[in-house]
Amino acid sequence: MADEPQQPKQPKKIVPKKYPMPEQDPKERIRNFNEVPIGQEAQTAILEAQRCLQCKRGPNRKVCMDGCPVEIDIPVFIKQVQEGNFEEAIRIIRQKQNLPAVCGRVCPYENQCEGLCVVGKKNEPVGIGRLERFLADWERKEMKKGKVEVPPPTGKQVAVVGAGPAGLTVAGDLAKLGHKITIFEALQYCGGVLVYGIPEFRLPKEIVHAEVDYIRRMGVDIKNDFVVGKLETVDELMRDYDAVFVATGAGLPDWTNLKGENLNGIMSANEFLTRVNLMKAFKFPEYDTPIRAGERVVTIGGGNVAMDCARTSLRLGCKESVILYRRSDAELPARREEVHHAQQEGVRFELLAAPVEFIGDDCGNVKQVKAIRMQLGEPDASGRRRPVKIPGSEFLIDAQTVLIAIGQSPNPLVPMTTPDLKTTKEGTIAVDEEGRTSKKAVWAGGDIASGAATVILAMGDGKKAAKSMHRYLTQDQSWPAPEVFEKLSCEM
Amino acid sequence: MAEGRMRAKMYEIVKAEKLTPDVIKLEIKAPQIAKKAKAGQFIMVTPTEHGERIPLTMADFSPEKGTITIAALEIGKTTKELGTLKAGDKVFSLVGPLGLPTHLHNFGNVVSIGGGIGLALMYPVVRAFRQSGNHTINIIGAKNEKLLIYEDEIKTVSDEFYVCTDDGSKGHHGFVSDVLKKMIAENKKIDLVYAVGPIIMMKVIANITKPHNIKTIVSLNPIMVDGTGMCGSCRVIISGETKFGCVDGPEFDGHAVDFDNLTARNRRYMPEEAVSLKKWQGAK
Numbered sequence: 027m028a029d030e031p032q033q034p035k036q037p038k039k040i041v042p043k044k045y046p047m048p049e050q051d052p053k054e055r056i057r058n059f060n061e062v063p064i065g066q067e068a069q070t071a072i073l074e075a076q077r078c079l080q081c082k083r084g085p086n087r088k089v090c091m092d093g094c095p096v097e098i099d100i101p102v103f104i105k106q107v108q109e110g111n112f113e114e115a116i117r118i119i120r121q122k123q124n125l126p127a128v129c130g131r132v133c134p135y136e137n138q139c140e141g142l143c144v145v146g147k148k149n150e151p152v153g154i155g156r157l158e159r160f161l162a163d164w165e166r167k168e169m170k171k172g173k174v175e176v177p178p179p180t181g182k183q184v185a186v187v188g189a190g191p192a193g194l195t196v197a198g199d200l201a202k203l204g205h206k207i208t209i210f211e212a213l214q215y216c217g218g219v220l221v222y223g224i225p226e227f228r229l230p231k232e233i234v235h236a237e238v239d240y241i242r243r244m245g246v247d248i249k250n251d252f253v254v255g256k257l258e259t260v261d262e263l264m265r266d267y268d269a270v271f272v273a274t275g276a277g278l279p280d281w282t283n284l285k286g287e288n289l290n291g292i293m294s295a296n297e298f299l300t301r302v303n304l305m306k307a308f309k310f311p312e313y314d315t316p317i318r319a320g321e322r323v324v325t326i327g328g329g330n331v332a333m334d335c336a337r338t339s340l341r342l343g344c345k346e347s348v349i350l351y352r353r354s355d356a357e358l359p360a361r362r363e364e365v366h367h368a369q370q371e372g373v374r375f376e377l378l379a380a381p382v383e384f385i386g387d388d389c390g391n392v393k394q395v396k397a398i399r400m401q402l403g404e405p406d407a408s409g410r411r412r413p414v415k416i417p418g419s420e421f422l423i424d425a426q427t428v429l430i431a432i433g434q435s436p437n438p439l440v441p442m443t444t445p446d447l448k449t450t451k452e453g454t455i456a457v458d459e460e461g462r463t464s465k466k467a468v469w470a471g472g473d474i475a476s477g478a479a480t481v482i483l484a485m486g487d488g489k490k491a492a493k494s495m496h497r498y499l500t501q502d503q504s505w506p507a508p509e510v511f512e513k514l515s516c517e518m
Numbered sequence: 519m520a521e522g523r524m525r526a527k528m529y530e531i532v533k534a535e536k537l538t539p540d541v542i543k544l545e546i547k548a549p550q551i552a553k554k555a556k557a558g559q560f561i562m563v564t565p566t567e568h569g570e571r572i573p574l575t576m577a578d579f580s581p582e583k584g585t586i587t588i589a590a591l592e593i594g595k596t597t598k599e600l601g602t603l604k605a606g607d608k609v610f611s612l613v614g615p616l617g618l619p620t621h622l623h624n625f626g627n628v629v630s631i632g633g634g635i636g637l638a639l640m641y642p643v644v645r646a647f648r649q650s651g652n653h654t655i656n657i658i659g660a661k662n663e664k665l666l667i668y669e670d671e672i673k674t675v676s677d678e679f680y681v682c683t684d685d686g687s688k689g690h691h692g693f694v695s696d697v698l699k700k701m702i703a704e705n706k707k708i709d710l711v712y713a714v715g716p717i718i719m720m721k722v723i724a725n726i727t728k729p730h731n732i733k734t735i736v737s738l739n740p741i742m743v744d745g746t747g748m749c750g751s752c753r754v755i756i757s758g759e760t761k762f763g764c765v766d767g768p769e770f771d772g773h774a775v776d777f778d779n780l781t782a783r784n785r786r787y788m789p790e791e792a793v794s795l796k797k798w799q800g801a802k
Contacts, residue, residue: 214610257615
């Protein structure tokens with residue numbers, strides 16, 4: 027292509043909307059666990075790529091890649107898609123991104139790359155997320171699955187604790203630099219929240235397994251069923267490894283602590299989703315782990331996890347799936363796309379309402395949620411308007427299942443068993459801007475360091491830490507003074 | 519893609535033995551777990567790729583042989599499936615050691631009470647109590663003589679040893695709690711009571727010791743999914759507060775446990791458990 031004559035510059039006529047992503051019909055899809063968006067054809071991907079203006083970044087000009095936490099060279103890969111060079115396009119993505127098929131599905135692109143897209147100022151932005159997804163799917167289907175070439179070994183050994191988005195990113199990035207990586211994962215499969223949390227219809231597990239397989243093909247060693255903190259502590263790992271990255275996630279479910287929360291039928295979003303996703307309870311009794319939704323499921327919370335719970339409940343056959351959220355539609359923390367999908371599928375949103383008590387039957391099963399209407403008051407510390415109870419507005423909702431999806435806290439196991447690892451008041455591991463912890467040669471990232479956030483932010487943490495770890499392993503072993511972490515653990 | 523291919527590890531059974539017609543004892547190769555395991559801890563077992571994760575107490579562990587031993591009452595599909603395994607077979611997943619180990623200390627006179635399948639867990643615990651210098655008084659019970667397991671092993675680590683059977687086929691004709699009541703009535707010095715077995719047994723024991731202010735530890739068996747503190751399936755109410763059986767337990771102060779809530783929670787999947795068992799028995 028390079029030797030073709032330069033085209034004279036012409037004002038480009040932009041197709042105003044993204045090329046549609048075919049989706050399963052809502053009526054159909056609530057009866058199955060198959061993925062909702064079906065994926066685009068090659069021709070559509072090329073047309074979508076041609077909507078891109080190939081903007082250049084400038085000091086005062088933010089473009090798509092400024093919004094990408096893992097710094098993918100977006101215009102460069104899109105250029106390749108425009109020309110139909112899919113192999114080269116995915117190669118460019120893979121330089122920065124270890125889990126493209128995952129991020130092409132679950133990234134909040136609208137706030138990141140697509141949020142900065144220049145085309146998006148007057149029209150719909152370029153569908154960068156779906157292009158990433160298309161390329162990753164194309165690669166998985168079309169390219170052979172041999173060993174992935176990595177540079178000669180540096181002789182350095184790195185332990186990664188947790189095979190979620192942050193851990194897999196560090197493993198992939200450091201393997202690419204020739205370090206020998208071992209991942210320690212507590213569960214029987216790798217992926218962390220990608221396998222236990224995000225449902226099959228948003229992220230098929232086969233895709234996660236394939237991404238993990240790619241990392242394994244880079245020579246990364248993965249030890250499943252290995253609970254760090256129980257089987258070996260971080261200190262014990264440090265006898266065999268030059269550096270350790272802790273990415274154990276926000277696995278600890280938060281509770282409402284309201285009366286009746288331990289009734290049967292009430293469970294954390296984590297339990298519900300782990301049963302359905304990791305243990306495949308949606309295929310019971312073909313798989314042995316049971317799950318029961320009942321006629322009506324009430325999900326407490328308004329984030330992505332709550333949407334996942336409400337939509338999963340529909341697929342398990344409940345007649346009505348209700349979201350109970352204490353603020354209004356505008357404050358729903360879930361991605362707009364998730365809210366939209368939930369609405370399309372018939373999830374009922376009971377907004378400006380909060381639970382007060384769970385009421386059980388004589389056998390200890392939940393039968394009703396007592397809730398109260400809320401109104402929005404003055405903004406709180408987070409800038410969102412504080413929900414205030416409206417006295418006397420209590421009402422009852424029947425429910426056979428109640429799912430508590432109000433957040434997760436950091437997994438305490440590693441901090442508890444690593445005495446010199448400083449934590450914050452919230453229980454996260456205190457880290458500096460490179461992900462370094464108070465313990466020399468130990469980094470942390472993802473939800474264990476940031477609190478409950480997103481897959482891509484965890485990957486961004488992994489990316490930063492990997493850079494810092496590489497520098498430590500190859501050049502400079504200096505470490506911040508203890509006071510830095512003292513301050514961090516107080517501030518946050 | 520078969521997910522099994524994504525996993526390198528499987529755990530080999532080196533010895534399989536029936537302790538009673540319904541209790542399987544499996545010695546499994548797991549050198550790292552064997553090295554770290556302590557009395558009172560448990561493991562999560564997933565027999566097959568389609569299996570569920572169930573917590574099983576460790577009846578023994580040998581760092582020298584690199585094996586752990588589990589015993590299971592074959593009551594549902596998963597445990598009955600475990601019951602069919604032979605030496606040389608493999609289990610899909612094994613995670614541990616999980617939970618907090620038994621708090622060991624020289625308490626003085628420790629009365630440990632076990633019933634049914636609980637006797638398998640009781641053995642390493644009373645052995646550890648004895649190694650910590652305690653005078654170990656052990657009371658074991660079962661429905662009948664044939665269902666008594668770990669009798670010889672527990673006897674060897676006992677300073678005093680009592681056997682009870684519901685039908686009187688061996689030892690005291692009656693419940694383990696009868697023996698404890700008698701000891702208390704006779705003003706025997708008791709510094710700690712440890713109970714492991716059916717929920718009703720542990721509840722009865724805790725109710726007996728409470729008025730006498732005898733510290734009582736019970737080992738609970740709530741339904742778990744991950745077993746590492748992530749899901750809260752195993753939550754139990756301790757002094758009105760929610761705790762996780764898997765990471766805060768499995769041992770708790772018997773006087774603080776809400777046993778009725780535990781009983782109700784452990785029944786919550788009974789209809790599904792019946793479906794699963796029926797399907798498996800039909801397929802066999």
